[in-house]
Amino acid sequence: MKTCSSLDLIKRGIFLTLGVALVAFGLEQFLVPNNIIDGGIVGVSIITSYLTKLPLGVFIFFFNLPFLYFGYKHLGANFLFSSLFSIALLAIAVSIFHHFPSVTHDLLLSSIFGGIIIGIGLGVIFRNNGSLDGTEIVAIAFSKKISFSVGEVVMFFNIFILGSAGVVFGWDRAMYSLIAYFIIFKTIDVVLDGLDESKSVIIVSDFYEEIALAIMNHLERGVTYIDGEGGYTREPKKIIFCVITRLEMAELKHMVSEIDPMAFMAIENVHEVAGGKVKSKSPLLKFTQKNLFSQNKTS
Numbered sequence: 001m002k003t004c005s006s007l008d009l010i011k012r013g014i015f016l017t018l019g020v021a022l023v024a025f026g027l028e029q030f031l032v033p034n035n036i037i038d039g040g041i042v043g044v045s046i047i048t049s050y051l052t053k054l055p056l057g058v059f060i061f062f063f064n065l066p067f068l069y070f071g072y073k074h075l076g077a078n079f080l081f082s083s084l085f086s087i088a089l090l091a092i093a094v095s096i097f098h099h100f101p102s103v104t105h106d107l108l109l110s111s112i113f114g115g116i117i118i119g120i121g122l123g124v125i126f127r128n129n130g131s132l133d134g135t136e137i138v139a140i141a142f143s144k145k146i147s148f149s150v151g152e153v154v155m156f157f158n159i160f161i162l163g164s165a166g167v168v169f170g171w172d173r174a175m176y177s178l179i180a181y182f183i184i185f186k187t188i189d190v191v192l193d194g195l196d197e198s199k200s201v202i203i204v205s206d207f208y209e210e211i212a213l214a215i216m217n218h219l220e221r222g223v224t225y226i227d228g229e230g231g232y233t234r235e236p237k238k239i240i241f242c243v244i245t246r247l248e249m250a251e252l253k254h255m256v257s258e259i260d261p262m263a264f265m266a267i268e269n270v271h272e273v274a275g276g277k278v279k280s281k282s283p284l285l286k287f288t289q290k291n292l293f294s295q296n297k298t299s
Helices: 002-034 040-052 056-075 077-097 107-127 134-143 150-169 171-193 208-219 246-259 283-298
Strands: 198-204 223-229 236-245 264-270
Touching (some): 002 040, 002 056, 002 107, 040 056, 040 134, 040 150, 056 077, 056 134, 134 150, 150 171, 198 246, 208 223, 208 246, 236 246, 246 264
Antiparallel strands (some): 198 236, 198 264, 223 236
């Protein structure tokens, strides 16, 4: 168990380092040279560094310290360690990348590609239980006590930060900062949820066995039967529940409509799936399903 924990710690450290490197590169090679800011404490640090002419890394580290203490009280030591490691490394990394020439001075390209690179880095950091921004730590803690979500609390902070960027750098730079901010958060979603997002599907049909077998045979996905009852007819119903990918959605709809054009389907987005996917089937399972399917067709 100790070896496993050490390997997990090393793996987390590697991914946190990779995420921080991407964020620092995106900041110093795209955003900061063009007076485009990110949201949160990093955005405040960029503005303060511009006004005082002091290194950006100093402000990123020290501005985050009070929030790290707050996060330790509310979110635990594990989160504190990952966030402190990431923030300290970011403070060093931005100082290193600061000495390299910027990639481009085109404001739109800087907003787009800087946002993508920073979003990928932040997504990697979030996947490994870290954080680079004190406002997110406060938002996570306060969202448990108030009716606002984490995203709404962060957005509240960033309205004032982006407004400050307009006063300091000009409103055109504030608008480019808003573009970068939007791209960053969309990219984070892609990294956290993946391009191949999952969908949960509920199917109500009198031909539930045929539909279930088609899903297991052709899509190679597991299905679950749920006992239900018709609200009007009071007749017992077998409800099919399964989880598939977005790319399999069209094929599933086609299969269901071929078997039962009157079938009812309800589809929802799934944030995360763990286990339960059927990747392959044994010959015995295939034989049993094929025979059952044939019996249902002849009956």
